[in-house]
Amino acid sequence: MSTVQGKSWTALALVHARWTLRTTWRNGEQILLLIGIPLAAYLAITRTELLTTATPPLIITTVMIILAAGFTSPAISLGFERRYGSFAFLGTTPLPRSAIVAGSLMAITISAVLALTVLVLVAVALGQLISGEIVGLMIATLFGLGSVVPWAFVLGGIARSETVLVLANGVFVVATLFGGVLVPASSLPYGALLSWLPTGAMVNVATDPNPGSVFVLIAWGVAGALIAVRSFRWR
């Protein structure tokens, strides 16, 4: 039997990352979710009287993008890939599961950065970027993604694809509206609880980077990762 040297793990993870990016940014609904809706919210807040909120619009939009790119979009992709049997097929190719996960994580991060770049460019073009916000936004992006991405694997890895579609979009809408993002936590009766949720904590970190809120995000990320590792079903 001949022995062939396969491609390196890194090369395989990159192949999958590239593929995931390609399929994500090809899909109109995903683009709407990653850029369309957050940008529409940003313009509605900054350019119209439709939405008024005490939270800085750039922070609101950043949290929406993190939620879309880190949770809703990958959960839906994972759910459908499971339904199509993609992971079963990939399990017969040289692509190891760890490289699938790593490639997905790379693609998620790149998608989030791309969407945030578009947002920042729009904010700069409108002359609304305050340089002091950038550090908080970067910390919120880093830990915010870490807090929600594992939950995309939890939802996308156990539920039927149709259920994933409904829940992932539902969580995005509910968390954006009532999770302390569009409507500030201070105006909600349960506002105090929201600093314990990823959305509330992300807003807090972006507004005022503090160890407590960062810890909340890390805790959500670790809990999600532990559940995802145990519950993810490849088929």
Added chain:
Amino acid sequence: MTPEQERQNPAQHSVAAGGANMDALLVAEGLSVRYPAGVTALDQLNLVIPDSGITCLVGANGAGKTTLLETAAGLQAPSAGALRVRGQVPGSKQNRLHIGVMLQDGGMPGSVRAQEFVCYVGRMYPHPRDPVELLKQVEIDPNSRTPIRRLSGGEQRRVAWAAAMVGDATSLFLDEPTAGLDPVGRERLYEVLRTERDRGVSMIVSTHLIEDVESLADFIVVLHAGRVVLTGEPAQLRPSNALLVRSARAMDEQALLTALPQGSGCYRITDDVYRVNVPAGIDPSVMATVSSWCNQHSVTPDVTVADLKSVLWGALRGEQQT
């Protein structure tokens, strides 16, 4: 399987001899796969599949074909027994590099084009074949902008063949590649697989169509209810050297053998059908010998020359054969 039947199962012998069989693509010893729901898909299977030519894995729906292929591809863990593929644990790194797999449900994303998908799969291998050439070979337009989900069922099968072949595998596992194909599409697949065989690729092709077996098989494995009921090359199974005897009364097989040339065998397929193997060949004198013996020892016997189809039909129904 009773001890008697186990002794008669040739697969058993080849496994025993096949411990050192370096040319085996697949060796199963006492392989069982049980699903959590309590279904036993493979039941103490003993099997050796040669690492050359096309092996047709035949069986009715639910016989265990898909489970065997998925277990061989490393997607399903054995519940008991041992399975080696190319001498290695199923799903090993080397096996994943060397074996191209087509699953029954394809596993292809619906939103992308055929060429994109085959290119993506090709990038996982160190020396992929040209996706464009492969798609042309299976008669799919490489430049088509139609997403995979909008292709017809037959076209989706062809894309899945191309995806299985793009890694330049030395072996292919194809799970019902002809399912849902029209006769022209099946003939196209036969040509593709024969070309692969000529390139030295060994294959296991599962099917429930006897026509596929007659067109392709260099080696035949028939499964029934999770067990092997028949294995062999078509020439061995082919009926130039076998008779079917229908007898209303039980016959003494051993007594019949004494009347036949040395090396002959006889076994019971069903309650009233016996198969008589005469390796020396069936000629009029053998026919006459068997007929006259049966006329003396049985009631209204009917002696006919068996053909491959009749052998497969019997095996598909689960008739134990030697």
